[in-house]
């Protein structure tokens with residue numbers, strides 16, 4: 001009903017064509033059929049939900065669960081490995097945090113991924129271990145960053161025959177929310193050809209811009225002429241320069257108020273030099289680059305990396321073939337004008353503010369004035385819908401654009417008191433917020 005009402009009588013400020021500038025079609029397609037822990041309020045409620053799903057599955061099938069948010073659980077801790085083992089038995093089970101940067105594995109999944117006390121942390125990842133007592137050194141089950149991604153990848157992929165149904169479900173989900181374009185931010189090599197096939201069959205309900213992971217970008221670019229079309233386009237490469245605030249892996253300039261000892265400043269994943277090289281690689285392929293950077297340290301590294309590009313290449317990117325920073329949840333004041341000065345686009349997800357308010361108060365209580373400073377970015381020269389883009393990071397957060405409008409305009413959840421808004425002076429008006437959804441790159 002709400003959708004119908006919106007379509008019949010759209011607010012004047014709402015652009016006719018909306019663009020979701022940061023989403024993940026393959027994950028969304030999977031998530032629409034996967035068990036979600038969204039809305040759970042405790043470890044025990046989460047475990048009950050997991051046990052109930054496990055009981056309905058065929059023996060030996062992997063159970064993958066998403067949207068765990070321990071910050072929202074009464075206990076404010078992850079489940080223990082024993083607790084998860086009791087809920088799942090010998091079935092390999094992986095529980096993904098809502099931000100996709102942490103995975104909790106049961107004993108069967110750890111064994112399948114060959115992770116035990118002798119396994120070293122992978123580059124860019126952490127295998128959390130018991131710190132004392134008789135089990136000292138044993139993996140707790142919690143895996144962060146690269147360790148989380150590689151373990152999640154051990155679970156069997158859906159058969160190719162199910163991919164098409166999942167992608168179609170994801171596209172239809174976004175189209176029903178009013179989107180006419182979306183940008184996919186870690187596109188596997190098979191996605192472009194699959195979308196092109198859907199378009200040929202008249203089953204592509206929105207335009208899609210793709211960003212492939214940097215390691216795959218040359219291979220994906222090599223095939224682009226076989227699948228690109230007016231409605232499906234390769235836009236660039238994607239890199240990760242840090243993690244997330246919730247996992248305390250976002251790279252921050254000032255130490256966290258509350259974090260594990262080895263994550264005082266989060267976890268930098270790339271140097272400015274590596275960022276320069278990544279941008280150079282993409283620009284030479286005539287592509288843009290999307291850089292995941294959540295903490296102010298990562299944002300600064302990205303800006304430094306782009307500032308070091310040879311000047312001939314600095315001229316080759318533009319709002320239509322952009323170098324983008326994704327997320328930019330914390331930005332040091334000195335770095336705000338550098339976006340416009342360097343021609344860097346900010347691709348942000350205001351709806352994350354609504355989800356992260358508690359985490360922000362705990363992690364960076366002294367620096368809330370650095371959080372998501374959209375008004376200052378606009379004042380420094382970024383243009384809504386052109387170089388300041390809104391999206392949701394679906395399926396990490398639901399894709400309803402109204403959530404981001406709410407966050408951008410009020411900087412708090414509707415039920416919260418005004419004084420609990422995060423740095424309210426950075427609020428923008430509704431028309432400006434909607435304009436940030438008016439992007440067209442494809």
Ligand SMILES: [Zn+2]
Pocket residue numbers: 022023024185393
């Ligand atoms: Zn994302």
